[in-house]
Amino acid sequence: MKIAVRMLGIAAIILWIVILFFSVTAVYSVMNLGINIGEVQMLPSSNGIAFSLPFAITNNGYYELADLNLTTRVTDQNGTVVDITETFVPSIPRDSNVNATHTISVDLNDILSMDHVSLLLNDGSFNVEIFAGLNFARAVPVQLSTNATIPWGAPFAHFSIGTISVSPHNGTHVEARIPVSFENHAVIELTGTLKVEVYSNSNELITSGKASINVPSQQSYADRLLGYARQQDASKLTGSGKMHVIFETPVFVVEWWEQYG
């Protein structure tokens, strides 16, 4: 019986030593982790914009880091999911360095097909939920989560169409000048073709005008688009109606309707 008691005592001591050794080395390993997060880069991609976040993890500890998973979930102000992106690193062995990049690709066609016209015209914000998980020493799962709000600058903020002025052009047509103004609050430069189609109240196309624009970020745009209409439609231009605004770039096309008059 005494031998059993002694053996149990020895087993308990060995287990305590194992627990203490693991705890101390684990804390030491965590203290020796090097995490470098680079600057977010915004790059054009084939279908929109890619936000790229490079990061490097240097594991100078005693244990492997496994199943590193970084997930970002972007939602708009209404809670609609705009993007979910996941970056997975299967293993970071001890005494090694891993460089990875978390890339959030924003497909503009997807966003614009989701009836996000308000995003084009109004400033707002996106909610970004960030989840990170890893398995420390394949024994201790660790999870991190946080929320961040990213302000959104509308590319066509304060978009307005002024009073259309009409002047004679030739014997059959009149020249219409459509004053258009907006501010580009977005981080990207707006380069493309802005087209405005003027419709009467009975949905009849009266005239259209277009212009190539190049508006840098945080700059405003104000110009008059030239259009030509038949002389008999001149009175319809000065009344009220709808305008179909189309902005085309090589990457995407956005369009929305505005009331005038």
Added chain:
Amino acid sequence: MAEAIAKLFMKEAFPRVLKATVWGTVTFLAVYWLPMMLYPTDIFPLDYVTPLFQFATIAVFFAVAGQLFSGTVIGCGFGVAKSIVVIAYFFSVSDGGVFSVSLPISELTVNLAVDISVLLLMVVSVNLINIAKNLLAAIVLLTEKSTNIDLT
């Protein structure tokens, strides 16, 4: 009579008190002072001083009590109690194995959750072994007492 009591104190109680004091001091140094030296409070953005101090108090109390009553059934009882208290304490501190904390980092609040159920399992195992050891030790003591023949 007084001389006999003093002799008994010097022979039985004093060594136990001395041993308990030494064990209490060593336990305090090992459980509280050494970790605080190795990991000062400014290393991690967590309040780990309070739980560490609580654990040190438990450890010192049971180290002293265990040494004062070592070799007795009461000492074994303290051993069992210590294991049960340590298990309960670790369960309480780690929220049942998933330790979670919110850390304010610049403008963000980062929620950290660490699943230490493997460690908790090891702590529970070692304390269950300790309980078994103390129960067996108590049985051994009681058996020895009941089989001893006092010839005086």
